[in-house]
Amino acid sequence: MNIAVCVKQIPDPAEPGALNPDNTLKRDGKLILDESDSYGVEMALQLVDKAGGGEVTLVSMAPNSEVSGLRTALAMGAAKAILVSDDGLKGAGALDTAKVLAAAIKRTEFDLVLTATESSDGYTGTVPEQIAELLELPSVTFAKHIDVADGTVKVQRQTEAGYDEVESPLPAVVSVTAGVVEPRYPSFKGIMAAKSKPVDEVKLADLGIDPNMVGWAGAGQEIVAVDKAEERQAGEIVEDDGEAFQKIVAFLENLKVI
Amino acid sequence: MALSKVWVYAEADGDKVKTITLEMLAKARELGDTVEAVFGGDGDAVAATLGAHGASKVLATGDLDDKLHGPAVSGAMAEAIKAGNAPDLILFGTTYDGRDVAARLSVKVDKPVLSNNTDVALEGDSIVASTPVFGGTQIVRTKLTAGTPNIVLVRPKSFAAEESGGGAAAVEQLSVPDLGATGAAKVVGRHVEEATGPKLDEAEVVVSGGRGLGEASKYEMVETLAKLLKGAPGASRAIVDAGWVPYSHQVGQTGKVVKPNVYIALGISGATQHMVGMKGSKNIIAVNKDAEAPIFSISDLGIVGDVHKVVPKLIEALQAKG
Numbered sequence: 001m002n003i004a005v006c007v008k009q010i011p012d013p014a015e016p017g018a019l020n021p022d023n024t025l026k027r028d029g030k031l032i033l034d035e036s037d038s039y040g041v042e043m044a045l046q047l048v049d050k051a052g053g054g055e056v057t058l059v060s061m062a063p064n065s066e067v068s069g070l071r072t073a074l075a076m077g078a079a080k081a082i083l084v085s086d087d088g089l090k091g092a093g094a095l096d097t098a099k100v101l102a103a104a105i106k107r108t109e110f111d112l113v114l115t116a117t118e119s120s121d122g123y124t125g126t127v128p129e130q131i132a133e134l135l136e137l138p139s140v141t142f143a144k145h146i147d148v149a150d151g152t153v154k155v156q157r158q159t160e161a162g163y164d165e166v167e168s169p170l171p172a173v174v175s176v177t178a179g180v181v182e183p184r185y186p187s188f189k190g191i192m193a194a195k196s197k198p199v200d201e202v203k204l205a206d207l208g209i210d211p212n213m214v215g216w217a218g219a220g221q222e223i224v225a226v227d228k229a230e231e232r233q234a235g236e237i238v239e240d241d242g243e244a245f246q247k248i249v250a251f252l253e254n255l256k257v258i
Numbered sequence: 259m260a261l262s263k264v265w266v267y268a269e270a271d272g273d274k275v276k277t278i279t280l281e282m283l284a285k286a287r288e289l290g291d292t293v294e295a296v297f298g299g300d301g302d303a304v305a306a307t308l309g310a311h312g313a314s315k316v317l318a319t320g321d322l323d324d325k326l327h328g329p330a331v332s333g334a335m336a337e338a339i340k341a342g343n344a345p346d347l348i349l350f351g352t353t354y355d356g357r358d359v360a361a362r363l364s365v366k367v368d369k370p371v372l373s374n375n376t377d378v379a380l381e382g383d384s385i386v387a388s389t390p391v392f393g394g395t396q397i398v399r400t401k402l403t404a405g406t407p408n409i410v411l412v413r414p415k416s417f418a419a420e421e422s423g424g425g426a427a428a429v430e431q432l433s434v435p436d437l438g439a440t441g442a443a444k445v446v447g448r449h450v451e452e453a454t455g456p457k458l459d460e461a462e463v464v465v466s467g468g469r470g471l472g473e474a475s476k477y478e479m480v481e482t483l484a485k486l487l488k489g490a491p492g493a494s495r496a497i498v499d500a501g502w503v504p505y506s507h508q509v510g511q512t513g514k515v516v517k518p519n520v521y522i523a524l525g526i527s528g529a530t531q532h533m534v535g536m537k538g539s540k541n542i543i544a545v546n547k548d549a550e551a552p553i554f555s556i557s558d559l560g561i562v563g564d565v566h567k568v569v570p571k572l573i574e575a576l577q578a579k580g
Contacts, residue, residue, distance in 0.1 A: 013531070017392050035499065036512075093370045094361075120531065123511055124373035125352070126411070129328055129361035138443035139328065142354055144412045144505060158505055159354060161271070162451035166326065168443035178499040178512075220370040220404025224386060232537055232556040237549075240563025245572040248522075248543055249579075251559045255541060257463060257487060257520055258579060 001051035001148065003044040004110040005078065006101055006131070007037040009062045009069030013128030017121070023223040024091060025121060031062060033069035036116035037184035038076070040176050045077045045184075047148055055079035057108045061089065061100050067199055075196035081199045082107055085149040088204050091216030094122070098130030099214060103207035105135065107200070108183050112153060113173040117142055132173035139173040140166045144180055261346040261380060263288030265407075266313065267331070267356055273303035275311075277460070278351035280419035282412055286349055289380055294345070294427075298322050298331040298355075301429035305535050309427035311419065318430040326356030329440040334432045334579040335359070336366035339407060347385055347408045349378065353401025362440075371409040372400055374511075376416040384475020385410065393511075394537050414459060415517050416540065442570060451506075458491050458507065463489025463541070464518045466509055467497060468532075470546055470565055473501035479569045480524055486576045492516065492536075494526045510535035525565045528553030545569065 009031035011017060018026040033242065044056040058073050070081045082104045105113060113135070118125035132139030144163060145156035151170050156163045157186035158177055174246075186194070204211050212218060238244055252258045264286040268347065269276045279295070286293040294315040295308045301318025308316050319334050333349070348363070350356040352374060364371040376390040376397075385408040386401045402408045465487065467480035477497070484491040492514070493507040509516055510532040521539035526532060526546070528551055536542070537556050544557040545568050554560040561568055 013529075017530075023398065034549040043287050094373065095368075095370050098361075098365070099444075118512055120512070124371075125357050125375055126361035126364065126569050127373055129358050130365050133329075133362045133365035133440065136439055138440055139358075140326070140443050141328070141358055142505075154565060156449075157354075159448075160506075161453075164445045165447035165449070166443055167460075169448050177505040178495070179505060182501065215550040220402060221372065222401050222403055223398055223442070224282050224381075224401045225399045226391075227399065229390060229394055229397050231395075232542075234560070235558035237554055237557070237560040239549075239563060240545075240568055243563045244563055245568050245575055247559060247561065248321065248545075248568075248572050249575050251541075251543060252487070254521065258576065 001048055001054040001111045002057065002109050003048060003054070003112045003114055004057050004059050004105045005037070005040045005044045006113065006120045007041065007058050007060050007069065007073055008034045008114040009060060009066050010034045010118055010119060013120055019226060021185065022091070027063055031066045031069050033072040034116065034120050035206055036118070036120050036178055037073070039180050040114040040116055041073045041076050041078060042181045042183040043146060043176055046181060047112070048148065051148065057082065057251045058099055059104045060084070061097060065201060070199060071194045072186060074182055074197045075190040077190060080197055083199055083201045085107050085201060086204045088211030089215045091219055092214055093219040093221055094124040094126045095130055096214035096219055098134055099209060100207065101127065102131045102134035104202065105131070112148065113171070115173065115175045117175045117177055124230045128173055128175035136174065137171055137173050138168040140168055141175045143174050143176045146174060146176065146180070170244060239252070259365065261290040263292045263294065264344040265345040265348040266293065266295050267348065267350045268295040268297040268304060268308060268316065269306050269351065269353060269355060270299065275304050275307045276351070277419060278353060278414045280311050281414065281417040282312060282349045283308070284420045285378060285417045289347065289378065296331065296335060296432065298327045305429050306426045309424045310421050312424055313427040314424035315430055316427040317430050319432050319434050324444040324446065325441060326445065327355040327441055328362050329437045329475060330434050331359045332362035332366055333437050334434045335363055337435050338432060340365060344407050346406050350409070350411045352411050352413045357411060359407055364409055367407060369404045369407060369409055370402065371411060372402065373411045375410055375412050378410050378412065378442055387394050390534055394534040413515050415515050417529040445549070455485060455488065458490040458509070459490055459514045459516055461490035461518055463487040463520045464492050464516050465489055465522045465524065466492035466494060466526060467524045468494035468526030469496040470527070471497065471547065472566070476566070477502055479573065482573055483522070483569060486573065489518070494529070494532045524569060526553055527551040528556070
């Protein structure tokens with residue numbers, strides 16, 4: 001079974017985020033694999049293992065031919081990657097991203113497309129379902145458990161009240177929630193091997209996408225302002241001396257919560 | 259100036275309309291002359307409530323059975339739009355199904371969709387939506403320029419639900435077209451997990467745990483304290499990612515937005531990802547051993563201390579009070 005996994009390379013969330021003068025997110029430093037995507041990569045590796053054959057292909061869109069995050073996922077065990085990097089994608093919205101990723105996915109053979117539910121930096125949460133629609137495929141979002149057997153993917157889909165069991169024929173697109181599997185740490189051998197794994201870098205033209213239809217030119221949206229939000233003030237901070245719980249009790253009593 | 263027509267994607271548990279739907283109807287009334295609800299289910303069951311909140315019509319697909327809402331409702335909406343029934347704006351809640359339907363629809367009508375908004379306004383002829391970024395410290399305002407229908411996803415608790423005094427909405431059939439391969443995924447079973455106490459996003463008190471708990475078994479403290487305060491237990495992303503608690507417990511950018519009367523953060527440092535989901539709480543109490551933890555900057559009461567020492571004593575004191 002062959003699986004395409006969409007992965008995003010994002011600025012390190014441990015660093016404070018910043019905006020460019022055009023109010024897009026600053027992404028010109030080193031980018032890392034979005035942790036949310038490590039679950040999809042791990043799930044794909046496990047499903048391919050279980051199927052007894054096939055390979056995992058990463059699909060990503062990033063500025064400046066960035067591959068650091070891809071190398072991490074290749075070190076985990078993915079076989080190869082397709083990277084779309086093109087200046088024409090500056091200012092791309094979620095729909096643009098989905099169009100690019102869907103076109104890139106078509107360059108590889110796949111039975112299943114896995115994604116995270118949303119990225120940790122842009123967090124629009126619409127790209128997986130948009131990719132499915134563009135590929136004219138069935139999809140199941142918010143998977144907390146996945147099994148594949150006999151050409152069918154069986155998913156436990158998170159709901160407000162619990163979960164739904166959803167079945168879909170392959171090929172299909174499935175978005176996975178964090179915690180669905182335990183992502184492996186790349187081994188030293190994996191890291192070494194990743195250096196020589198193929199990354200197919202493509203441009204919009206290779207995907208047959210008109211640069212005027214995506215990015216700033218085609219996103220259909222413009223940022224008009226970035227305002228400071230109302231700030232919350234810090235209240236009383238106390239060091240626990242063994243009796244600080246009393247402070248909480250008094251606070252709750254004062255609010256008539258207890 | 260107002261928009262001539264606004265659609266609201268309506269959701270319900272059985273025949274109980276979800277709060278997010280009622281919140282969006284209140285906003286839709288402010289923005290549009292005509293407000294209509296679009297519902298993937300039996301319209302008669304929800305027509306009275308939707309009407310009382312300002313929807314003049316409910317365009318309903320009828321029972322969707324084993325179909326997923328994403329392809330089915332977006333397909334039905336796209337058909338109606340193609341038939342000349344296009345609204346100026348469609349509001350969706352940031353929910354499991356809301357995101358699916360909005361995303362599929364955006365492709366069908368080839369229009370962008372803006373996610374995670376806490377406000378929607380009409381400026382001149384354009385829709386401008388507000389999105390909190392960097393943990394809610396800044397608000398990005400984005401104008402949609404692709405023409406109608408404008409598609410906007412709204413975060414729960416962004417607006418106050420309010421009745422309009424209207425009568426029941428007129429129910430109109432919205433037909434679901436042949437979905438082809440996109441409709442091939444089917445719901446074959448539904449599981450309701452037993453939950454005691456209030457729902458996370460409706461609770462007056464929320465007690466959340468984070469990495470500072472140290473290990474999964476310590477989450478029990480969070481649950482015990484939540485129960486004592488008749489509240490709901492929540493979690494930071496870190497411990498959901500670690501598999502300690504299910505995703506449904508997650509509070510934050512990628513989880514639920516909560517605005518309880520009291521929010522108690524235990525062993526949570528306050529990553530921006532978490533703060534955006536809870537900083538609207540009326541009162542915030544935090545316990546964390548790191549005095550530099552960002553959570554203290556927004557806490558009304560901050561205890562710099564070990565959750566394993568402070569919380570058991572707190573639980574004991576509350577139990578003693580009965």
